[in-house]
Amino acid sequence: MTEQVMAAIDGSQFSSAVCDYATWASLALEAPLTFLHVVNNHPQTAEADLSGNIGLGSREHLLEELSQLDEQRAKVAQEQGRLMLQAARKRAVEGGVTEPGTRQRNGTLVETLADLEGEIRLLVLGKRGETAHQASEHLGSNLERVVRTLHRPILMVPDAYQRPERVMLAFDGSKTTRKGVEMLARSPMFNGIPVHVVIVGAETGDNRSQLDWALAALREAGHEAEGAIRAGEVEGTLRAYQAEHDIDLLVMGAYGHSRIRHLLVGSTTTAMLRRANVPVLLLR
CATH class of the missing domain: 3.40.50.620 (HUPs)
Structure with a gap:
């Protein structure tokens, strides 16, 4: 199929x-x-107890009418x-x-x-x-x-269409976001669209190594790619980078690492979704 x-x-x-x-x-x-x-x-109408002072026959008649209304609503x-x-x-x-x-x-x-x-x-x-x-x-x-x-x-x-011209991937080196880099690299949906890879965290050797890997994977696939490591609170930092570089499509992993977060949408992702004024591609 x-x-x-x-x-x-x-x-x-x-x-x-x-x-x-x-x-x-x-x-x-x-x-x-x-x-x-x-x-x-x-059914949108809850079945209330209508038997009070009106008698059983009247109640049955009302329930029949409610049932007919539900059928009409469905049609x-x-x-x-x-x-x-x-x-x-x-x-x-x-x-x-x-x-x-x-x-x-x-x-x-x-x-x-x-x-x-x-x-x-x-x-x-x-x-x-x-x-x-x-x-x-x-x-x-x-x-x-x-x-x-x-x-x-x-x-x-969001509620208005704008053809994506610049994409940002929120990257943390996790398995999900590494898959995200690989998906972006090979997906024809992003052909010709510059890709920004952003890590929120400290400028460490490990973060720099992760970012270099991501940029190399994208460039080898023919993409124009640039990246940054920014310190700060995750959501605010990503939003600031988005505004600074006029990003019009965000790519994020749907979950964080913790098992508790796994029960819900990852907390950073949820915050970004709530406030996003551009489309967000969620990767699983």
């Missing part, structure tokens, strides 16, 4: 940018593109999803993708993506979904669950 770029869309403000970044990634990777919309048919949601998928497909075709696919599934987003994981080369998601709180500090719970569940690269995007 051909691995593809899969873009999850919903009714949020992020859907247009998800379409555009997925189109860019599909063309760069020369991989098929599929848009996915998931309809959650779990409306499916039709809305079909229209969104059609619009996404049209947008991708106009962007140059040949025959993008569409899928609509019933269930939850996380369960659906887990089922489809074997088909995913890259997953593109909006920073927050349609039901997420819109405060900038809030990270959509769907995204956190997806990152914990999936073992595929995930591109989390």
